[in-house]
Amino acid sequence: MQEARYQLSGRVRASAAPPIPLAAQWAAEYSPTAADPLINLSQGVPGAPPPQAMLDKLADATRDPTTTGYGALAGDASLRLAVADNVERVYGPPAQEDFRVTADNAFYATMLALAEPGDEIILPTPWYFNHQMSLEQLGLSLVPLPCHAPDFLPSPKDCIDLISDRTRAIVLVSPNNPTGAIYPRELISRFAVLAQARNIALILDETYRDFVDGPPHHLFAKTDWPAYLIHLFSFSKSYAIPGHRLGGLIASRTFLAQVSKLLDCIQICPARPAQRVVEWAIGAMSDWRDGVKHELQSRQNVFRELLEGVDGWEVATGGAYFAYVKHPFEGVPSQKVSQYLAARVGIITLPGTFFSPPFDRIDEDRYIRFSIANVDEATLRRVPARLKRLNELWPTLPH
Incomplete structure (x- = not known):
């Protein structure tokens, strides 16, 4: 295809690109199965649509001239x-x-x-x-x-x-x-x-x-x-x-x-x-919003407890949609760990490098964002086994 020959904004060209598509590329290397489906914890999106009453009103509003x-x-x-x-x-x-x-x-x-x-x-x-x-x-x-x-x-x-x-x-x-x-x-x-x-x-x-x-x-x-x-x-x-x-x-x-x-x-x-x-x-929908709030607060507690059973993985902070997790692989950039999480064990996350300027020390780059609002609790409970699997695979992976 013919490329544009006109001048483009230097500021826009120099700005960072959206990182979520890159995480999706890593996930494309994973082969999901019915027993081990892909788990997408990369984007901060609601895990379920709003109640049917709200969907009905949205439909009605779009039909109103x-x-x-x-x-x-x-x-x-x-x-x-x-x-x-x-x-x-x-x-x-x-x-x-x-x-x-x-x-x-x-x-x-x-x-x-x-x-x-x-x-x-x-x-x-x-x-x-x-x-x-x-x-x-x-x-x-x-x-x-x-x-x-x-x-x-x-x-x-x-x-x-x-x-x-x-x-x-x-x-x-x-x-x-x-x-x-x-x-x-x-x-x-x-x-x-x-x-x-x-x-x-x-x-x-x-x-x-x-x-x-x-x-x-x-x-x-x-x-x-x-x-x-x-x-x-x-x-x-x-x-x-x-x-x-x-x-x-x-x-x-x-x-x-x-x-x-x-x-x-x-x-x-x-x-x-x-x-x-x-x-x-x-x-x-005030009661519904309160219900979602309490559900996400409970899910934070559940996720923290789940990771306590996995060697080296630790929730540093968490609230609302996100948990910021410390990975166990000292000296390895978070982007490499996130890439292996997606490609080898089927969990899409975003590394700390996507949210920071270059780190002064490699030991600071130990954190990964898990978006735990994306999925239900049953799906979150699949995560520890996947993390343990990555721990087991780690000595065999290039890094």
Whole structure:
């Protein structure tokens, strides 16, 4: 095929590529059987669809001609009101006009609104790889804030030393992707104080907030939160509708006035059918969401107990969708171990190298992300036998 001869963006060409297809390539080497099927623990997706009542309402909404037209840039008013009520119950009282519904592109739009090429964004590592990709594509300087075992929590004290005149924001993700670590409220408050003192933004990505007990933080209860806080979230995981790409953000009216310009160019308006159904689901599916939360919390405990029976494998941290697992093979990069997990024993995972800058020491590269929300408990119980099989095969494998 003839290649393009026109110039392409250097920033985009230099940015990282999506890593999940690479993991799928490793899995293509595995020969599944009925007794040993492929186990996909690579992507943070709901393990089951939403209840039939929600599926029926989605179908009805797509057949309604009123949902085919343009909607409000900020999201339909009725959904915004429902979300504002829900956020007030969870966190405190942010006003409705401080809220925007987006097409799950809030992080990208936020970065465009905040920073110019060359500005710096502090991002704890391990980081979510799409955050890294977004910053690279926008020409922003990613400043790693290393988080270390055993808890993988970011340190405000370490963060202070990273702030410069070009720093525009600190990004926190809790519950974290990839580690699953849940940041204590007091820790988030300390970062809020730091951001406020340095006049930079604190961006909280709380995609998995509905899978923890109690309010993730109390920042919204304070009247000064608009001065520094930008809150991002997604309906995809909470309502098991990632294919509908619906999310949102809460921030000051000053910030939202600028980000709205970007959203008008990126999406014009969020998908109308999903908005209508989520408006209903916020109240009607609260018991279902609580059930999913408790199920995932139980699954974390089960998975941790399962790995206790496998020599050398250990859950370092876990929460919501993810468990961050230390592998037993000293001196071997996590990417090589993940490759063998997929190709030799049929478990697709993502290595820590996909979520970090290059490691200074090989012994730091010992962690692999297992997405335990993808499958049911019965499937998770197959994992220990596969890990034991890899332990047995390991002396015979090139590495």
